[in-house]
Structure formats: C-alpha cells, structure tokens
Amino acid sequence: MKNNRERRFVLCNDGESLSGPADDAPMTKEKFIEVTLGPLKNTQIDTFYWQLGTDVFHGSPTLRYSDVYSHDTSAAPMWGEDMEIFNSSTDWRIYENTRSLIEQGNDPPKVLIEAGKDMGLEVFISTRFNDVHDGITDTKVPYSSKKRDNPDWLLGPTSNPSKIERLKSFTRFAYNFALPEVREYKMELVYESIEKYDLDGWDWDFCRFPRFFPEGTEEKNIDLITEMMRMVRSKLDEKGKRINRKLALSVRVPPIIDTSKNYGLDVKTWIDEGLVDIVVAGVTHGNMHRVPVEDLIEYTKNTQTEVLVQNPGLFFFTRPYSSEILFNEPNVFTDEMCRASAATYWQAGIDGIYLWNNHLIEWAANANYNRGPWKEVADPNKISKLNKHYLLDYDPIVIIPRMGELGRTVPKAPLPAKLDKAGDSINLKMDIADDPTDDSIKSVVFRILINNLTSLDVLEYKINETKIEYNKKHINYNHYWIDFELDRRVLVKGFNSIDINTIKRNKMVNNSLTIESVELFVNY
Structure with missing residues (x-):
C-alpha cells in the first residue's frame, strides 16, 4: 500500500467538455459540472485530472489548440482573446462557454475542483508539457500567440510544411526546453495554478508530446x-505546508525508464529524490492492451511512488474491420477487453489504473456507451472471475506511419507478423491473469486472424509446446479467422508461448500470410 491507499483509479479529461460536443453555448455552471463529472458517479473512479488547454477534437482538423488555454489565466494565452471571428461552431462554443463561466465567477478549474471534492474525488490539475497538435496540420502559424510572438523559442523549423520530413513537421511548433525563457514561461503557468486553485495535485503529461530538445541534445540537457x-515539488510542498495537506505530483511518461531518458526525462532521478508521487505508464499514440510496465514497478518497489498504467480507451484504429462485421463487435474496446488488460496489469503489480480519452467515447464513438470498465477494472478481485478477451497488441505505427516520426515511446508491438514460405515461423507471448486450473472457467477459445490464408496453406499451431487444431473458421475477403476450443490446462497463468509454423504455402497466392490478431476468450 502506497500513500495510505489500496489502489487508485484516475480519469483524465483533457478539456472537451467546454467545446460543448453535445450542447450549445453558453453552458451553465450546473451543466458544465453535469457533463464533466456526472459520468463519474457510481463508478470506481476516485481521482479526476482536469487538463488545462483548449481541446476541440472533431471540432477542428488540428484536434487541439496547443498552448492556448480555456481558464482564467494571466500566465498564458487564452482561447479567443485575440480573435473577432471563429472558424467553426465548436471554436466559438469553447470561447463562449469559457467567457460566460468566468464572467459569472465560475473559472472552470475552480468549479470542477469544488464539485469534485463534494463527490469525494481527489482533483488534480494537469497540463501537456509540449503539445504539438498545431504542428501536424497545414496551418502556417501556431494558434498560440506566445508561439507566434516568440518563434525563436520553438524547435522548428517553423517553415517546414506538414507531412514532409520525419520529425520536423511535429517539432516545428514545439517548444525548445533548452532555452531558459521557455522553462520560465512554463513554470509561470504551474506556479499560478498551484497558488490559485485548491488542487490535490499537479500532473505533467510528458507523453503529449515527447520532444523537448533539439534532436541529439537530450542527454546534454x-x-x-x-x-x-x-x-x-518545492512549490507543492510550500503550499502543502501552509494548508496542512500533502499535495501530490504526477507525471505521464513512457513505461520504460531508459526510453524516457532517451527523450531527456530522468524518471529514475525523479523517483530517487522523491519528486513524484505518481508515475503513469503512458502510450503516446493511442492505446495498447499490454505495455511492459515491469520496469517502473520494479524501480518503485521500495518507494511511495505509485505506478499507474493506461487502460484502453477511445482510439482502437488497429482493430481489424472484419471483427465488427463477423462478430458484431462495437467500435470501442469491449468490457471484456478492458478487464483482460487491467487484470494482467494488476497481476504485474501496479498501484492503479489511468483512463485516457475515455470521457470522449460517448461523443466520438458511441452515445450509448455504458462505462462498464469504469465500474469494475479498479478492483482485481471483482474482475477475477468475469469473462475476459485478451489480445496481443498490433503496432499502431503500421496503420499510421507518421506516428513513428516522433519516435517510439513503447517497444514495437508483436503484430503484425508475416510468414512468407514453408519453414517460416513466429513465436509470440501472451500474458493472461486467469488461473487455468479454476474449474469455474466454462470455456476457453483461442482465435487468430491470418490475412491471405487459404485451404491450401498448411500451418502448425502450438501453445506452450502443445499442438492445437482449429475447429471453426470465419472468412471475410482476405481476412481468415480461425478458432480453437482449448483445453484450459494447455494454458498457464502469466506469459504463454504461442508458436505458428509454416508447413506449406498455397503457390497460387503471391503474398505473405500476415498474422493480424491473436486473441484469447476466457468465459466463466
């Protein structure tokens, strides 16, 4: 138990409520609270992160206005303060909602902190350390007046058009933290927020985005x-002493300590010096089912630093299209998938779960989303004997190559994997948290999607050295799914070894066999 709590469950909201995704402006204080915090009622969520900024998502091609804020601040630019006309209704709603709330004495962070505490939540203020959404569109100038007024503060080159060169289209409007002026500017916002709001902690999101210094100078800086x-840390401690309450410091960083170091983040020192209370193992490019969080868990073992991990959320662009057609899957991570992911992390020894972009699901994917995972994944005992759907991760950079331009924050995912000819083989590892000796398990189904498989291809399949045979197939164009009804005793709790060996190829098909999904259903 760390920080006198058994476990922690965080929802991070990066500000979409103010855009009025399902309501018109102006928004009342009561409506703002209902839209933002109402969904957290009757869930396991005990900690709420409100991320300062201006998030428009589907309201603008840039998705977010980097380094422009929608709260009462004199330390940084506010959205709309230098505009007379807006490009979209969402742009106007954010401005109008923020303006009207502040005019009535209802500064958005202040409102949410007060309402959150009334609900029994811990409430943190969060910011993205170096967001670069403004650089990934074709806009000629940054949205932030601070960036426009200080182009020499940016990594640049600012003239670099989007989608041409690796990295530089992402960093053209990113701040260069090697410059003291940039660091001082960023600290002004931190100091102002800590002093101004009755927060329980401060969070810095380094996963948005992990570029802070000129390339090649990370170690030096x-x-x-x-x-x-x-x-x-000093500012939080100073205020905490004044109000007789500990204020926490949280960071979202890559899950592997050495990876963070490669970007100029000395997470090991932060832990050694007791600077951070919470480290969130984050994923920059969306969501993954199982990232290697063991590094952080091991390093924080004898400390009070909590390790949280990012559970699947909104973005599931790596899911094969045919899963919706053949299996009637929704276009978001299912409850069974979220349970499986969380269960493996609890088994690994995490201290809590962090939800990223989950608040967006009802607006961006499914208006009838029931928030099932919010009500169960924070309790490993509750989900231990519930149905689960395990999946090996598919590398999102394969789907959206530009994601790789920022550099990897997690290791390459095991899928997709290719088999070209007889003799080719692949070994995969799948972590499961269920106990295969448990007689309450009713069935176990192992499923693989192999693109371009045909009846003339011959493959051999093994789990933990035991040969298995499939007994059902589902075909949709090139997608060839095969199901294996397993004897559960083939499996082990923890990591399972999966071998796929190519015995014979269909000579009439001149294309690789591509393993696009490997899944396991455990049903109680």
Whole structure:
C-alpha cells in the first residue's frame, strides 16, 4: 500500500467538455459540472485530472489548440482573446462557454475542483508539457500567440510544411526546453495554478508530446527538466505546508525508464529524490492492451511512488474491420477487453489504473456507451472471475506511419507478423491473469486472424509446446479467422508461448500470410 491507499483509479479529461460536443453555448455552471463529472458517479473512479488547454477534437482538423488555454489565466494565452471571428461552431462554443463561466465567477478549474471534492474525488490539475497538435496540420502559424510572438523559442523549423520530413513537421511548433525563457514561461503557468486553485495535485503529461530538445541534445540537457520537477515539488510542498495537506505530483511518461531518458526525462532521478508521487505508464499514440510496465514497478518497489498504467480507451484504429462485421463487435474496446488488460496489469503489480480519452467515447464513438470498465477494472478481485478477451497488441505505427516520426515511446508491438514460405515461423507471448486450473472457467477459445490464408496453406499451431487444431473458421475477403476450443490446462497463468509454423504455402497466392490478431476468450 502506497500513500495510505489500496489502489487508485484516475480519469483524465483533457478539456472537451467546454467545446460543448453535445450542447450549445453558453453552458451553465450546473451543466458544465453535469457533463464533466456526472459520468463519474457510481463508478470506481476516485481521482479526476482536469487538463488545462483548449481541446476541440472533431471540432477542428488540428484536434487541439496547443498552448492556448480555456481558464482564467494571466500566465498564458487564452482561447479567443485575440480573435473577432471563429472558424467553426465548436471554436466559438469553447470561447463562449469559457467567457460566460468566468464572467459569472465560475473559472472552470475552480468549479470542477469544488464539485469534485463534494463527490469525494481527489482533483488534480494537469497540463501537456509540449503539445504539438498545431504542428501536424497545414496551418502556417501556431494558434498560440506566445508561439507566434516568440518563434525563436520553438524547435522548428517553423517553415517546414506538414507531412514532409520525419520529425520536423511535429517539432516545428514545439517548444525548445533548452532555452531558459521557455522553462520560465512554463513554470509561470504551474506556479499560478498551484497558488490559485485548491488542487490535490499537479500532473505533467510528458507523453503529449515527447520532444523537448533539439534532436541529439537530450542527454546534454537532461538535468533541465529535472530542475523544473524540483521546482514544482518545492512549490507543492510550500503550499502543502501552509494548508496542512500533502499535495501530490504526477507525471505521464513512457513505461520504460531508459526510453524516457532517451527523450531527456530522468524518471529514475525523479523517483530517487522523491519528486513524484505518481508515475503513469503512458502510450503516446493511442492505446495498447499490454505495455511492459515491469520496469517502473520494479524501480518503485521500495518507494511511495505509485505506478499507474493506461487502460484502453477511445482510439482502437488497429482493430481489424472484419471483427465488427463477423462478430458484431462495437467500435470501442469491449468490457471484456478492458478487464483482460487491467487484470494482467494488476497481476504485474501496479498501484492503479489511468483512463485516457475515455470521457470522449460517448461523443466520438458511441452515445450509448455504458462505462462498464469504469465500474469494475479498479478492483482485481471483482474482475477475477468475469469473462475476459485478451489480445496481443498490433503496432499502431503500421496503420499510421507518421506516428513513428516522433519516435517510439513503447517497444514495437508483436503484430503484425508475416510468414512468407514453408519453414517460416513466429513465436509470440501472451500474458493472461486467469488461473487455468479454476474449474469455474466454462470455456476457453483461442482465435487468430491470418490475412491471405487459404485451404491450401498448411500451418502448425502450438501453445506452450502443445499442438492445437482449429475447429471453426470465419472468412471475410482476405481476412481468415480461425478458432480453437482449448483445453484450459494447455494454458498457464502469466506469459504463454504461442508458436505458428509454416508447413506449406498455397503457390497460387503471391503474398505473405500476415498474422493480424491473436486473441484469447476466457468465459466463466
């Protein structure tokens, strides 16, 4: 138990409520609270992160206006303060909702902190450390007046058009934290927020986005962000002493410590010096089922630093299209998938779950989303004997190559995997949290999707060295799904070894066999 709590369950809302995705402006204080915090009622969520910024998502091609804020601040640019006309209704709604709330004395963070505490939540203020959404569109200038007024503060080159060169289209409007002016500017927003709001903690999201210094200078500059962390810790401690309450510091970083270091983030020192209370193992490019969080768990074992992991949320663009057609799957992660992901993380030894972009599901994917995972995944005992759907991760960079331009924050996912000719083989590892010796398990189904498989291809399949045979197939054009009804005793709790060996190829098909999905259903 760390920080006198058994476990923590965080929902991070990055500000979409103010865009009025399902309501018109102006929004009343009561409506703002209902839209933002109402969905958290009757769930297991105990900690709420409100991310400062201006998030428009489907309201604009850029999805978010980087380094422009929708709260009462004198430390940074506010959305709409330098505009007379807006490009979309969403742009106007964010401005109008923020303006009208502040005019009535209802600064959005203040409102949510007060309402959240009334609900029994811990409420943190969060910011993205170096968001670059403005750089990934074709806009000629940044949305932030601070960036426009100080182009020499940016990594640049600012003239680099989007979608041409690796990395530079992402960093053209990103701040260069090697410059003292940039660090001072960022600290002003932190200091103002800590002093102004009755927060329970501060969160810095380094996964949005992990570029902070000119390429190749990360090691040289690594102490600069650590010094900023010390300053935040000192400010939190100073205020905490005044109000007789500990204020926490949270960060979202890549799950592997050395990967963070490669970007100029000395997470190991942050933990060693007791600077951080919470480390969230984040995924920059969407969501994954199982990232290697063991590194952080091991390093924080004898500390009070909590390790949280990002559970699947909104973006599931790696799911094969045919899963919806053949199996009637929804276009979001199912409850069974979220249970399986969470169960493996609890088994690994995490201290809590962090939900990213889950608040968006009802607006961006499914208006009838029931938020089932919010009500169960924070309790490993509750989900231990519930149905689960395990999946191996599919590398999102294969689907959207530009994601790779920022560099990897997690290792390459095991899928897709290709088999070209007889003799080719692949070994995969799948972590499961269920106990295969449990007699309450009613059935176990192993499923594989192999693109371009035909009846003339011959493959051999093994799990933990035991040969298995499939007994059902589902075909949709090139997608060839095969199901194996398993004897559960073939499996082990923990990591299972999966071997697929090519015995014979159909000579009439001149294309690779591509393993696109590997899944396991455990049913009670």
